[in-house]
Structure formats: C-alpha cells, structure tokens
Amino acid sequence: MKFRTIMQSAAVVFLASCANQKMNSSHKYPETKKVSHTDTYFGAQVADPYRWLEDDRAEDTNDWVQREFKFTQDYLSKIGFREQIRTQLKDLWNYEKISAPFKEGDFTYFYKNDGLQAQSVLYRTDRSGKTEVFLDPNKFSEKGTTSLAGVSFNKKGNLVAYSISEGGSDWNKIIIMNALTKEIIDETIVDVKFSGASWLGDEGFFYSSYDKPKGSELSAQTDTHKVYFHKLGTKQSADKMIIGGESFKRRYMGVGVSDDGRFQILSASEATNGNELYIKDPKKHKDFVAVQKGYDYNTDFIDSKGDWIYALTDRNAPNMRLVKFHIDRPDVWTDVIPExxxxxxxxxxxxxxxxxxxxxxxxxxxxxxxxxxxxxxxxxxxxxxxxxxxxxxxxxxxxxxxxxxxxxxxxxxxxxxxxxxxxxxxxxVKFDPANYVSEQVFYTSKDGTKIPMMINYRKGTKLDGKNPTILYSYGGFNISLQPAFSVVNAVWMDNGGIYAVPNIRGGGEYGKKWHDAGTKFQKKNVFDDFIAAGEYLQQKGYTSPEYMALSGRSNGGLLVGAVMTMRPDLAKVTFPGVGVLDMLRYNKFTAGAGWSYDYGTAEDSKEMFEYLKSYSPVHNVRKGVCYPSTMIITSDHDDRVVPAHSFKFGAELQEKQSCSNPVLVRIEVNAGHGAGRSTDQVIAENTDLLSFALYEMGIRNIKK
CATH class of the missing domain: 2.40.128 (Lipocalin)
Incomplete structure (x- = not known):
C-alpha cells in the first residue's frame, strides 16, 4: 500500500508519538489526538481511536509527522557512534557488483554498480566487445529514488519495454524504446501495477493494471485486475482489454507469451496462494482454454516444446513436481520430475x-x-x-x-x-569468510515441531549470554529464507553481534504443508516458532533478553509486532519493519485482501475475527506493560503495506508504554515497500537500525 510524501524537505523522517505523557515522564512525546470511532464485528465493538491516521492526504496526519520529527532526531543524535556505523557500512558496501549476463539479439547485457551508486546501471556489450551504458536509472531522478522495475525485450532484441517505479511505488510506468538506437518510440504507458510487459512478436505487448482508485492512490483498494494489449504506434487510450473487469473478475492476472511466440498463457488468482491457469494457441483457439480452474493449487507455466507444455505444480505434490501435457489434452498431465x-x-x-x-x-x-x-x-x-x-x-x-x-x-x-x-x-569485498562461523541447529517449538535455524557470528565469540543478537525471520506466504550474504550483517558481526535466522512455519522451506501450518487458525505456530528460537539462543548462552533484538519486514513486521506484544520480556529491542499490524483492517487497503489465504479476514466468521484480534499488534498493546525499545520502520510510498499500520501501532505503544524504553517510528521518504530504494536510503536505514540496537543494549562505544 502507498502513502504520499508528507515531508518533501526531509530525506528521512523519524517520529514518535504518545497520547498520554503521564504514562512515561522520561520521554515527552508530542500529543497524538484520539477520536471516538468504533467498529462492530459479529456484535463485538472494537475501538479504533487512531483511525484518523489512515488518511494519508489529511493535514492533521501531515502535522502529526512533522511534530514528531524533532523529538526522534534529538533521540538518535545521542548515539555517539552512529556516524561510525554509517562509515563502516559505506566502506564495506563500496565494492563493484556485477550481475550474471544475459543475451538479447546481438548484445550481451549485464547490471553493474560501481559501489555506492544509488541504482545499478544496465550495460551492454556488442559482438566486437564494445561496452556501453544502455539504461542508467541514476539519471531518472535527482536523488536516485526512481528505479528500474523491469526490462522486457522482444524475441529479436530490437525492441524493449522497461518499467520504472517512482519512489518505490507499486504503480509503474512502461517506457518503449528501440533497443538498437535507444530512441523512445512510443508514448509512456502509465498506471501499471503488478505487471511486466510480454511481447507478441514486434506488434506490441501484454500488460496488466487496475482502474485508478477514486480515493487515495496510495491506500485505496485495488481488487479487479485487467489485462491489456498495447499495439505499437497507438495511444494507451486505444489499448484493448484482453480479459478482466467485471466479466472475469480476479484480483491478480497476467498474460505471458511462450519463448517460441506460439502460446499465450494466462494466470489468474484471488490471493497470493493458488491460481487458475489458461492457455491459448491463436491458430487453434478463439478463447483461452482452462488448464486448471479454482484456487486450490499453484501451477505455473515453465516452457513449451512443440505441442507440449511444461508446468510446475503442487497439485497432488506439496513439494512440487514438473509435469507436461499436450496442447490438445490440457487435462492429461504426465510427470517429468516427480515429487x-x-x-x-x-x-x-x-x-x-x-x-x-x-x-x-x-x-x-x-x-x-x-x-x-x-x-x-x-x-x-x-x-x-x-x-x-x-x-x-x-x-x-x-x-x-x-x-x-x-x-x-x-x-x-x-x-x-x-x-x-x-x-x-x-x-x-573487504570480508574474509575464514574469520566467521555459520552453523545450522535444530530446536524444538512449543508443539514439539523441529525448526532449523542458521546462527552466524565472528570466530572466538564467547557464549556468555552477552552478545548483541539480531533474531530475524518472516514466516509466511510460502517464502523461504535461504542463506545469503549481507553487508549489514557483516558489519553487525564485525561489531561483536550474532545474526540468527530460524526457518519458521508459514514459509516454504518444507513445501505446502509447512506453509499451511502457519496460516489462518494456525498462524500462532509462526509466533511460537519465533519465540522458541529466541529462548533457544538464550538457553544456549548465545545471548540474553537484554542483548536480543527481534527484526522482520512486511509479514515479518507482523511477526515482530505480535511477538513483542505476546512476550515483551523476550528481547530488549524490536524492529517491526513495513509491517501488517492492524489485522482487522489490513484487507481494506490496496491489494491487502489478497493476503487472506495466509491470514483470513475479520469478516469471514466470528471465530476468525476473534482469532485475528487475539494477536493483532495494534489491538494487543496493554497499559502498564514495559515494551522493548522499538523502532517501527515504514515508508511514505509504501502502497503494499500502508504506513497507517505503523502509525497506529506506534501511537498505541507510545501512549501505553510503562517504562523508559523509547518507541520510534522511522519513515523513509520517497521509498516504497522495499524494492528500488537507493543505496543511500538502504545505508541510512541500517545505520539507524544497528546503532539503535547497540545503544539500547547499553553499548556506548564500538571498535574503531
């Protein structure tokens, strides 16, 4: 979801808010007003005193953010080693990064970042070996906050449609170019969302979008996807809708074209899990032919060879299998790679x-x-x-x-x-793996389930319970957390920190069954797994509550928000990032209703409403409780998980916090849910995250 830029003059906005200063006299937060708003669910009334913070276009929301800025800047300025952390991050980050090459037509393309460039640059090399810049996103905007969101070439490689995201928004623009001359050859396609561009020969391409919302573009609901075909040389207003709208209403849809140009493949879904699959051979079919209907399974087109179509599916295979079928018999599947x-x-x-x-x-x-x-x-x-x-x-x-x-x-x-x-x-990279340890352990969750966890730290670390530790996870949407190097984690470990990642339920590490075990009425398994990971690290001497930080983003932000309200004693510091924190209203914004496979909604049933409310972070902040030192992280252009989640959670925490642990809400300006941020933005956020964590753990000096 998306929130308009509310402080154009500030590169980064920090804020903290408290409605009741009497709860905690050590932090004099500016007041946050409360309103009398109540929603009724199955006869139960639920107060929503900070509902006004959902209005991203309101002046009082704007004023609230600006009044909070000075308080939090002043708080963070007390961290004497903050600039030292920034310098360490920039120093380690400053190395050349080059992607794998890919061929399009007569050219070989690759991405490269010289080190600290805001965005990676797309280069190409011709057959003679001459290399040139093809697209430089750093020139798209003054501060590098407009990113290259996708690049699609036609089969010959002479035409390209590339997408740009401004300020991290999910609303993209598609620019069409002659790839040989780099000349823009058509009008820019605007208001494109959750879509790439799939070329049909040299004629044009398919893309998907929603009607522009009548309310806030950044937070209003978008639930009816439409697939269009843009014919080169014509106006976007003349683009033909291929499928979608009220006659074929789906929340997410896209049409792709097979590499040989023969088949058009339509995938349609109502949620982030489960899809319908249709296929069309224009020489044989007038309309799309159903391969899979309903949303019980995930089936994706992989490739085609002549009349045979290859697809990856979890139908009758929770761990996935590769199948093939003949275009004339799409209902008869044969295993190519069994489960x-x-x-x-x-x-x-x-x-x-x-x-x-x-x-x-x-x-x-x-x-x-x-x-x-x-x-x-x-x-x-x-x-x-x-x-x-x-x-x-x-x-x-x-x-x-x-x-x-x-x-x-x-x-x-x-x-x-x-x-x-x-x-x-x-x-x-100025990093020697020989100086570090990465070990995998298995621990037992509350219900006896074995959970794997990777624990990473510098060699020679004493397991005396005093090591600053970040426990990070996600736990949802079939997303798997596999091992990957991070400059941020390297700097953390180099300052004596431990970085631990448990592969908790809700993810895809062990297939569909693992995912489903962390959804709807089993969602609390995810929180139990995370809590058990923290307890394991403390029992084994890696760390202790005073030296532990919990971190997660998006669904992982929900994870942290839920766990810190369930077990405020588990950790000293928490970082709920771009989190889904109001579980009763998440489905009211942008495409949030599509997350219902994982969460369910408060409208589904009384039981589902009560279950969601029992762990919804916004609804489980209690007076008289000492919550961890918290930095809530969000972005002003996040139209995936709207900042209102973070604003309301921050307001609740700051009102009810019973001890001196601070509650900050960090807002990144001209940034979205995460993708496309500039290098400076990423370094700035992680400077504050690492500095805040160490400072709140009582550390006042770090190594030179």
Whole structure:
C-alpha cells in the first residue's frame, strides 16, 4: 500500500508519538489526538481511536509527522557512534557488483554498480566487445529514488519495454524504446501495477493494471485486475482489454507469451496462494482454454516444446513436481520430475532443465533433459543458496550465483556439456569468510515441531549470554529464507553481534504443508516458532533478553509486532519493519485482501475475527506493560503495506508504554515497500537500525 510524501524537505523522517505523557515522564512525546470511532464485528465493538491516521492526504496526519520529527532526531543524535556505523557500512558496501549476463539479439547485457551508486546501471556489450551504458536509472531522478522495475525485450532484441517505479511505488510506468538506437518510440504507458510487459512478436505487448482508485492512490483498494494489449504506434487510450473487469473478475492476472511466440498463457488468482491457469494457441483457439480452474493449487507455466507444455505444480505434490501435457489434452498431465521429499523449483537454459532442490533451506541442483532423464548432479561451490541456471534455449552456457551468510555472492559460468563451473565474477569485498562461523541447529517449538535455524557470528565469540543478537525471520506466504550474504550483517558481526535466522512455519522451506501450518487458525505456530528460537539462543548462552533484538519486514513486521506484544520480556529491542499490524483492517487497503489465504479476514466468521484480534499488534498493546525499545520502520510510498499500520501501532505503544524504553517510528521518504530504494536510503536505514540496537543494549562505544 502507498502513502504520499508528507515531508518533501526531509530525506528521512523519524517520529514518535504518545497520547498520554503521564504514562512515561522520561520521554515527552508530542500529543497524538484520539477520536471516538468504533467498529462492530459479529456484535463485538472494537475501538479504533487512531483511525484518523489512515488518511494519508489529511493535514492533521501531515502535522502529526512533522511534530514528531524533532523529538526522534534529538533521540538518535545521542548515539555517539552512529556516524561510525554509517562509515563502516559505506566502506564495506563500496565494492563493484556485477550481475550474471544475459543475451538479447546481438548484445550481451549485464547490471553493474560501481559501489555506492544509488541504482545499478544496465550495460551492454556488442559482438566486437564494445561496452556501453544502455539504461542508467541514476539519471531518472535527482536523488536516485526512481528505479528500474523491469526490462522486457522482444524475441529479436530490437525492441524493449522497461518499467520504472517512482519512489518505490507499486504503480509503474512502461517506457518503449528501440533497443538498437535507444530512441523512445512510443508514448509512456502509465498506471501499471503488478505487471511486466510480454511481447507478441514486434506488434506490441501484454500488460496488466487496475482502474485508478477514486480515493487515495496510495491506500485505496485495488481488487479487479485487467489485462491489456498495447499495439505499437497507438495511444494507451486505444489499448484493448484482453480479459478482466467485471466479466472475469480476479484480483491478480497476467498474460505471458511462450519463448517460441506460439502460446499465450494466462494466470489468474484471488490471493497470493493458488491460481487458475489458461492457455491459448491463436491458430487453434478463439478463447483461452482452462488448464486448471479454482484456487486450490499453484501451477505455473515453465516452457513449451512443440505441442507440449511444461508446468510446475503442487497439485497432488506439496513439494512440487514438473509435469507436461499436450496442447490438445490440457487435462492429461504426465510427470517429468516427480515429487520428492525436498521442495523443487526449476529453470531452463541451453536446452536443459535445471532442478533446484531445497533441503533444510540449502540448495542442491540437478541437470536433466526434457524427458526428465538425469544428466548430472551439479557440483556447487559449497553449502548455501544457488540461483539462476536460466537462459535461452540455444545458449552455450548458463550462469548461476552462489552465496551463504558468510560468503559474498559470486557468479559462476556453467558448461552444460561438461558440467564444469568456473568463476565469472567474484566480488572484492573487504570480508574474509575464514574469520566467521555459520552453523545450522535444530530446536524444538512449543508443539514439539523441529525448526532449523542458521546462527552466524565472528570466530572466538564467547557464549556468555552477552552478545548483541539480531533474531530475524518472516514466516509466511510460502517464502523461504535461504542463506545469503549481507553487508549489514557483516558489519553487525564485525561489531561483536550474532545474526540468527530460524526457518519458521508459514514459509516454504518444507513445501505446502509447512506453509499451511502457519496460516489462518494456525498462524500462532509462526509466533511460537519465533519465540522458541529466541529462548533457544538464550538457553544456549548465545545471548540474553537484554542483548536480543527481534527484526522482520512486511509479514515479518507482523511477526515482530505480535511477538513483542505476546512476550515483551523476550528481547530488549524490536524492529517491526513495513509491517501488517492492524489485522482487522489490513484487507481494506490496496491489494491487502489478497493476503487472506495466509491470514483470513475479520469478516469471514466470528471465530476468525476473534482469532485475528487475539494477536493483532495494534489491538494487543496493554497499559502498564514495559515494551522493548522499538523502532517501527515504514515508508511514505509504501502502497503494499500502508504506513497507517505503523502509525497506529506506534501511537498505541507510545501512549501505553510503562517504562523508559523509547518507541520510534522511522519513515523513509520517497521509498516504497522495499524494492528500488537507493543505496543511500538502504545505508541510512541500517545505520539507524544497528546503532539503535547497540545503544539500547547499553553499548556506548564500538571498535574503531
């Protein structure tokens, strides 16, 4: 969800708010007004005294933010080592980052960031070896806050449609260009959301969007997706709606085109889990033909070979399987890669299928032909996360990345004929993995479930319970947290910190069953798993409550908000980031209703309402409780999870906090839910996060 920029003059806005200063005289927060607003759910009345903070266009909301700015700036200015942390982050961040290359037409493209550039630049190299800048997002806006959200070439590589996001918004624009001359050749397509551009030859491309909301563009509900076709040389106003609207109402939809240009594939869904799949061969079909109806399963198009379509599905396979079917018999599926005990994902390139398996959150890879015959198991550089292995069918090699928590991401070139990998690009980071430990443990949650957790720290760390520790997780939407290197975590560990990541339920680490075990009426399993991870770290001497910080973003922000209200004694510091914090109203904003598979809604039933209310962070802040030192993180252009969640939670905490632990709400200006932020924005946020954590743990000096 999205919130308008409310302090144009400030690069970053911090705020804290309290309606009742008598609760805590040590922090004189500016007052936050309360209103008499009550909602009724199944006969139960629920007060919402900070409902006015949902209005992102109101002057009193604007005024509230500005009045809070000085208080929090003053608080953070007390941290003597804050600039030292910033310098450490910038110093370690300042290395060249290069992506895997990809070919389009006669050019090879790649992304590169020289080190501290706001956005990575898209370069290309021609057949003679000459390299030039193709697109430089740093020139899209003055402060680097307009990002390149996607790039789509036609099959010949002579045309390109690229998407831009301004201030991190999910509302994008598509710019159409002659890729050979870099000349813009058509009008800009505006008001595009949750969509790429899929080319149909040289004629034009498919894209998806919603009608512009009548209320706030940043927070009003968007629930009816439409697929359009833009024909080159015509106005957007003349674009034909292919499918969608009231006649085919779905919350999310997109049409893609197979690599051979023959098939059009429609995926449609009502939530973030489960989809319908349709396919169309224009030479045979007037309309799309159903492959899968209903929303009980996830099935995605992977590739086509002649009349055969390949799809990845969890239908009758919670850990996924790859199937194929004939275009004339889309109801008859044959296994190409059967389900195994480990979760499967696939990619294709160089005429092969690459099966990536996840076991206990780490990757193994197999190379197969299109009949599912095993060619080889790919030898990876170590234990960690491998991604990539995609490319054109006629490519001579494919590329992949490898990383873990103490290994900076390295790009490898893989020869599919010989099975040999070689380093393509190794980053020159001032970080020596030999000085650090990354270990996996398994601990027991409240109901006896075994949960894996990766614990990372500098060698020689004493397990005396006094180590600053960040416990980070997500726990939802089938998203898996696999090991990956982070400059932020490296700086944290270099300052004596421990970084721990449990793979809790709600994620996809063990397939659909693991995901479902953390949804709806089982959502509290997620919180129990996270709490048990913290208790394990404390029992084993890694840390103690006074030295622990809880961190998570988005659904992970909900995780932190729920746990800190359930167990305020678990940690000293909490960071609920861009979090879903009002569980009774999350579905009222932008595309929030699409999260109902994981959460359910307060309108579903009395039982669902009562369950949601029992853990909703906004509704479970209690007077007389000492809550951890808290920095709530949000962004003014977040139109995924609107800032109102964070504002209301912050107001509740600041009113009812019973001790001197501060409650801050950090608002990033010209930023969205996370993607597309400039390097400066990312460094600034993490400077404050690491500094606040250490300071609140009682640390006043860090190493030089």
């Amino acid at each position: 195994t005990e480990n979760v499967l994902s696939v990619s294709t390139g160089a005429g092969y299928i690459f099966a990536r398996y996840m076991k206990d959150a780490v990757t193994s890879v197999q190379q197969l032909d299109y009949d599912g015959k095993l060619i080889r198991t790919v030898e990876l550089p170590g234990i960690g996360t491998a991604a990539g292995f995609g490319g054109k069918d006629d490519a001579a090699e494919v590329y992949y990345s490898f990383t873990n928590y103490i290994t900076p991401g390295t790009i490898y070139k893989f020869n599919p004929k010989t099975g040999v990998s070689e380093v393509y690009q190794k980053p020159k």
